[in-house]
Amino acid sequence: LSIMINSDSVVEHTETFTVVFDISINGATYSGDNDITIYIEDSSAATVGFENAAVSVQENVDIYSTTLENVMGMVDVDFYVSVMAKNGSAVAGSDFILNSTYAMIPWTLSPPAIRVSIIDDNIVEQDKTFMITLSVINNIRITTNISELEITIVDNDRSVLSTPYSTEIPESNSIVQLCFSPSAQIAPKSDGSDYTLNYTTVNGNATDGQDFMGVSATVSIP
Numbered sequence: 001l002s003i004m005i006n007s008d009s010v011v012e013h014t015e016t017f018t019v020v021f022d023i024s025i026n027g028a029t030y031s032g033d034n035d036i037t038i039y040i041e042d043s044s045a046a047t048v049g050f051e052n053a054a055v056s057v058q059e060n061v062d063i064y065s066t067t068l069e070n071v072m073g074m075v076d077v078d079f080y081v082s083v084m085a086k087n088g089s090a091v092a093g094s095d096f097i098l099n100s101t102y103a104m105i106p107w108t109l110s111p112p113a114i115r116v117s118i119i120d121d122n123i124v125e126q127d128k129t130f131m132i133t134l135s136v137i138n139n140i141r142i143t144t145n146i147s148e149l150e151i152t153i154v155d156n157d158r159s160v161l162s163t164p165y166s167t168e169i170p171e172s173n174s175i176v177q178l179c180f181s182p183s184a185q186i187a188p189k190s191d192g193s194d195y196t197l198n199y200t201t202v203n204g205n206a207t208d209g210q211d212f213m214g215v216s217a218t219v220s221i222p
Contacts, residue, residue, distance in 0.1 A: 005040060015040045048081070049134065049145035056127075056152040060120045063099075064151065065113045068134070080137040083114055090128035090153055095119055098132070116151065124157045124186045186221070194220040 003019070020035045048068055057064045068081065085098040092098065097117040114132065132149045169176055186195065200216035201208065208214035 003038070008044065010042075010044055012042050012044070014042060045143070047143050047145040048136065049147055050132075050149040051146070053146050053148065054150040054152070056154055057118060058154050059118060059156045061118050062120070064116045064118055066149070067113050082135045082137055084133050084135075085116075086131040086133060088129040088131060088150075089126075090130040090151075092130070095121075095128055095153060096130060096151075118153060120156070122157055125155050127155055128153045196220055 016037055016039050018035050018037050022034075050066065051069045055064075055066070083098065083100050085092055085096070090096055096119060099115040099117055100113075116132070129150055129152045132151065134144050134147045134149075136144060167176065167178070197219050198217075199219065201212065201214045203214075206212055
């Protein structure tokens with residue numbers, strides 16, 4: 001005898017059905033099992049992954065959250081994914097904290113959110129990046145599509161250089177020195193170069209060349 005097995009595209013557990021025998025031919029009896037269990041081993045496949053390969057978030061966003069997408073195929077089983085962070089110019093513990101290390105995904109419900117805390121500091125710095133990687137645990141029929149998500153933290157800090165509004169000096173003093181104070185810490189540039197500040201003198205009732213020596217220049221701020 002033969003029984004047709006229908007093939008679908010759903011990733012699911014092994015399924016079973018039973019063939020029951022009821023044999024009585026000319027008084028003969030059947031000595032085997034009265035029923036046989038047939039196991040249908042699933043051969044379907046699906047992929048899962050991040051919706052995008054790269055995103056940008058503001059440093060003051062507090063929590064960045066993203067869900068996983070069932071990219072291709074249908075899934076009718078629960079499975080686990082592992083989520084790990086890889087440092088880039090952004091460093092775990094200083095710039096971000098990964099709040100989800102693994103998640104069970106029941107596709108009968110909404111996929112769980114992958115959450116990352118973004119640390120908002122008070123340092124003027126260049127934008128930083130890090131990676132989140134995704135892998136499926138113990139299910140060879142479900143693979144990842146976009147398995148890496150690059151997150152760029154866009155710096156929101158600003159530093160104001162301040163100096164006294166006015167300074168009085170005796171005419172006999174040959175040099176005026178002005179000190180600048182930043183309102184926020186300024187991180188070094190990634191290429192090692194200095195920040196620069198342009199400045200120039202403008203006449204008041206004191207005249208360039210007569211009362212002071214005018215200047216237009218640039219100062220480096222390491």
